Structure formats: structure tokens, C-alpha cells
Amino acid sequence: MKKCIKLSILLVGIFCLFIFKEVKAQDFTSGTYYYNYNNITTGMDIPTSWNSATMSLGSSTLGIPNNNRLNSWNLRSDWYSFSMNFINGHSYRVSTVYQIQPYTLGNYDMRLVGANLKFSSIGKYIANYEGRADIDSVSQTISYTDLKYNGCSGNYCTWTNTFAFTANRNASSIVLTHGGNNINQLNKFMFNYDGNYSSNTPEQLKISTLWVSIDDLGGGTDLGPLVSQQQQTNSFLQQIKEKINEIYNFMTDTNYDIKDIDDIFNEISPTSHPISGVITAPLNWINSLNGSDTPGAFCQSLSLTLFQHSINIPSGCFFWDRQDVESFRIIWNIIFGGFLIYKLGYRLLKALNDVFDPTKDEIGGLEV
Amino acid sequence: MISIMFDFLISLFIRIVTIAFIPIDTIVSEYMPNVDSALSKITTFFNYLQNYSSFIMSYTGLYRDIISICITLFVATITLPTLVHGIKLGLKWWEELV
Numbered sequence: 480m481k482k483c484i485k486l487s488i489l490l491v492g493i494f495c496l497f498i499f500k501e502v503k504a505q506d507f508t509s510g511t512y513y514y515n516y517n518n519i520t521t522g523m524d525i526p527t528s529w530n531s532a533t534m535s536l537g538s539s540t541l542g543i544p545n546n547n548r549l550n551s552w553n554l555r556s557d558w559y560s561f562s563m564n565f566i567n568g569h570s571y572r573v574s575t576v577y578q579i580q581p582y583t584l585g586n587y588d589m590r591l592v593g594a595n596l597k598f599s600s601i602g603k604y605i606a607n608y609e610g611r612a613d614i615d616s617v618s619q620t621i622s623y624t625d626l627k628y629n630g631c632s633g634n635y636c637t638w639t640n641t642f643a644f645t646a647n648r649n650a651s652s653i654v655l656t657h658g659g660n661n662i663n664q665l666n667k668f669m670f671n672y673d674g675n676y677s678s679n680t681p682e683q684l685k686i687s688t689l690w691v692s693i694d695d696l697g698g699g700t701d702l703g704p705l706v707s708q709q710q711q712t713n714s715f716l717q718q719i720k721e722k723i724n725e726i727y728n729f730m731t732d733t734n735y736d737i738k739d740i741d742d743i744f745n746e747i748s749p750t751s752h753p754i755s756g757v758i759t760a761p762l763n764w765i766n767s768l769n770g771s772d773t774p775g776a777f778c779q780s781l782s783l784t785l786f787q788h789s790i791n792i793p794s795g796c797f798f799w800d801r802q803d804v805e806s807f808r809i810i811w812n813i814i815f816g817g818f819l820i821y822k823l824g825y826r827l828l829k830a831l832n833d834v835f836d837p838t839k840d841e842i843g844g845l846e847v
Numbered sequence: 848m849i850s851i852m853f854d855f856l857i858s859l860f861i862r863i864v865t866i867a868f869i870p871i872d873t874i875v876s877e878y879m880p881n882v883d884s885a886l887s888k889i890t891t892f893f894n895y896l897q898n899y900s901s902f903i904m905s906y907t908g909l910y911r912d913i914i915s916i917c918i919t920l921f922v923a924t925i926t927l928p929t930l931v932h933g934i935k936l937g938l939k940w941w942e943e944l945v
Contacts, residue, residue, distance in 0.1 A: 753875045753886035755868035759861045760893035761922045765915050766857050767897050781902045795906030808908045816913045823920045830927040834934060 570696040572643040643696075 752759070781792040799808055876883045904914060 752865060752868070752872050752890070753883040754871050755865045756890035757886055758864050758868075758922075758926070760890040761918055762857050762861050764893050764897055764900070765918050766861075767900075781899070792902075794902060795908070799905065799908040804908075811908060812910050812913050815909065816916060819913065819916045819920055823916065823923060826920070826923050826927055830931050833928075833931045 566695075566698070567646055568698040570643060570645040570698075572696060 780794045783790045783792070798804065875886070900914065904911070909917075
């Protein structure tokens with residue numbers, strides 16, 4: 480019977496993880512059609528100035544499922560294109576969500592000491608950049624375009640590029656051009672960095688996932704209200720985000736001095752926190768893992784000094800970041816995570832049972 | 848947004864715990880310096896571990912969520928028995944008083 484309960488908890492744990500992963504993957508798929516492009520690794524050439532920075536994505540054309548109206552998708556260094564059947568007079572809203580894992584950003588930070596390069600700070604900036612759509616090779620100005628920051632979680636940050644247009648004829652393909660200034664603006668937006676630097680080392684920037692959603696808004700749609708409404712929403716969201724950031728910055732200030740809270744604690748402000756520290760230290764650890772305070776820290780190598788010799792151990796990303804082990808990594812995480820959830824559930828149930836068990840009045844053999 | 852709220856809740860809990868434990872922390876640090884030193888080592892140990900968690904994660908291939916669950920399990924393991932028996936002790940005292 481006990482084994483059945485244990486097995487049930489384990490299965491529920493694994494199931495919860497599956498649900499969790501699924502929900503997480505669908506956070507940004509609000510549009511009609513979408514496509515997930517996992518782990519596009521881009522080569523980012525670092526020149527002597529951001530003004531000439533380029534992102535080269537190669538010439539990979541993705542395999543699009545047959546049941547998707549998006550027929551093809553092409554992502555290049557300075558433009559992307561997709562092909563679908565556009566109907567004359569219909570308006571379309573296209574949203575592209577980029578999820579970036581800048582896992583080498585720690586290196587940027589190290590090389591650019593003193594520069595205003597804090598990945599966590601990109602949340603404070605929302606950049607709009609102009610775009611130009613070529614529909615069947617005929618240039619057409621996009622009615623509305625917006626680049627919106629969504630937020631950072633751990634090593635990942637996402638932003639959405641949205642634009643809308645009305646097709647002026649039956650067409651089959653659209654090309655969105657990211658021109659030089661736009662790329663430059665994108666870099667500024669991402670890195671909040673506008674200066675020069677000396678290194679010329681090629682680095683990697685990883686687009687972990689890319690969502691594309693296309694909404695057919697129908698014929699005779701006036702995009703004016705849409706644009707106005709969306710801009711108002713963006714403005715409102717920005718205000719909320721700034722307020723949350725203010726609260727978040729205040730609450731995550733690790734230099735918590737009790738004196739700042741109230742004068743009553745002036746006399747009893749301890750310099751050390753022996754008891755509370757035992758409880759808060761693991762929580763601080765969790766916070767450091769979940770927060771954006773450790774950007775790009777996942778792939779950190781380890782440097783040790785042993786007998787006056789410096790030893791550098793490379794990070795394990797050379798294995799786990801390979802695309803062909805991504806599935807194995809997910810399964811490994813689900814199994815291990817399921818086991819942990821099972822153990823956690825088991826301990827919680829045991830603790831609950833102990834509360835109601837009158838014979839259990841001891842802590843580790845010590846009777847209370 | 849959820850991540851920020853999660854961080855916010857943890858930070859709030861940390862502050863509440865810190866404030867709630869001020870009297871005990873003060874007593875321990877003032878009158879039991881050896882205990883203070885010993886317990887501070889635990890905090891130092893966790894701070895030390897923070898430096899290597901990313902390196903370990905890079906080799907284990909575990910997601911941050913899984914690591915968080917792992918740490919939560921560790922915290923639950925060391926705190927739940929104390930919490931349970933604290934509740935029972937409190938109830939026992941309450942019964943004696945009433």
C-alpha cells in the first residue's frame with residue numbers, strides 16, 4: 480500500500496512537471512499560428528563598435544509542419560521572411576517573440592568592466608524601431624511596429640516584435656527587413672551599451688526559442704484603433720512594470736539594515752544574523768538562482784588556485800548545450816525533478832502525519 | 848511576472864524572518880558568541896555554495912527550477928521536523944496554560 484502511494488506521488492510529480500513545461504512553452508503563443516524554433520545558435524561577430532555589429536543566423540530554413548498555414552520561414556543576418564497566403568484587403572498582425580539565452584554575457588560583463596552593461600537592466604528600456612515590409616518584393620510601409628520587452632527569468636529574456644499591415648493584393652510572401660540602424664538599435668536595446676570596446680573575439684548569442692504568431696484580422700479592418708489601443712496598453716504595462724521594478728529593487732536590496740526600517744530597531748540592530756541566517760541563507764540561494772542577478776552564470780567555468788598553480792575547469796555547457804542532447808536533458812530533468820517532488824511530497828505528508836501522531840514527540844531522538 | 852512575484856515573496860519572507868528573529872539573534876550574538884560563530888558558518892557555507900551552483904548546474908544539466916526544488920527539499924528536510932514539533936510543543940504549552 481505504501482509503495483502504491485509512493486508510486487502515485489512520483490507519477491503525479493512527473494505529470495506536474497509535464498504540465499509545467501507545457502504551460503511554460505505556451506506563455507507567448509497567443510496568436511493564431513506559431514512555430515517554435517529551439518536553440519538557434521547565432522554567431523555574433525563583435526566588432527570594435529556596436530555600430531557595425533551584425534547577427535549572422537546562417538541560411539537555415541525551417542521545416543514547417545504541413546498543418547500550419549505558415550509555409551516557410553527564413554531567418555538571415557539582417558532580415559527574415561515567411562510565406563503564407565495573404566488575402567487582398569485583409570489585415571494581419573504578426574508577432575515574433577524572441578527568447579534569448581545570452582549565456583556568455585558574463586564574459587561581456589568581465590571584459591566591459593565599468594561600462595553600463597547589466598543584462599538585468601534591459602527591462603528598463605523599451606525600444607521602438609521602424610520596419611519595412613516587402614510583400615512579394617513590393618515595399619509596403621508597416622502601419623504599426625513595436626519592439627516590446629517581456630521580462631527576464633533566470634538566464635532567459637524575451638521580447639516581442641509586433642507589426643500590422645493590410646495586404647493590398649493577394650500575395651504569398653512577406654519579407655521584413657531589419658536594416659543597419661535597426662540592428663544597432665536592437666543591440667542597444669538588448670545590452671544597454673552604446674560605447675566602444677577593444678575586444679574582437681567572436682561570441683555566441685543564443686536564441687533559444689522563437690515564436691511566430693500571425694493573426695488574420697479580416698477584411699475592412701481599420702488598424703488605427705488597434706495601433707492606438709496597443710500603444711495605450713503598452714504604456715500602461717510599462718507603468719506597471721516600472722512600479723514592480725521599484726518594489727522589486729527595494730525588496731531585493733540585500734543590504735538590509737534594520738535601522739532603515741524603523742528607529743525603534745536602532746538599539747537592537749545585530750551585526751550578525753546567526754539564527755535567521757540559517758533560514759534565510761538557503762532562501763537567498765534560491766533567490767540567486769531565480770533572479771536575474773546572475774546573468775549568463777550558467778556556463779561559468781571554475782578557476783582554482785592549487786599549490787600556486789591556477790587551474791581552470793571548463794563549464795559543462797559543451798555537452799548540455801548541444802542540440803542533440805536537448806531531449807535527453809528534458810527527460811533527465813523530468814525524472815530527477817519527479818523524484819525530488821516525490822521526496823518533497825513524501826516529507827510534507829510525513830510531517831502532516833506527525834502533527835496528528837501523539838506518539839511522535841521527539842526531534843531526532845531528543846524528546847521535547 | 849511570475850518570477851518577479853516569486854522573488855518578491857521570497858524576499859518578503861526573508862525580511863519577515865530577519866525582523867522576527869532580531870531578539871533571538873541579538874541574544875545569541877551578545878551572550879553566546881561561540882554559537883553565533885558556529886551558526887554563522889552555515890550562512891557562510893551557503894554563500895560559498897552560491898559561487899559554485901552555476902558550475903554544478905552546467906555539468907548536471909539541471910534546470911534552475913529543478914535546482915530550486917532540490918534546495919526547497921533540503922530546507923524542508925531540516926525545518927519541517929522542527930516546525931512540526933514546535934507546533935506540538937506550542938499546543939502542549941497552550942493546554943497547560945488553559
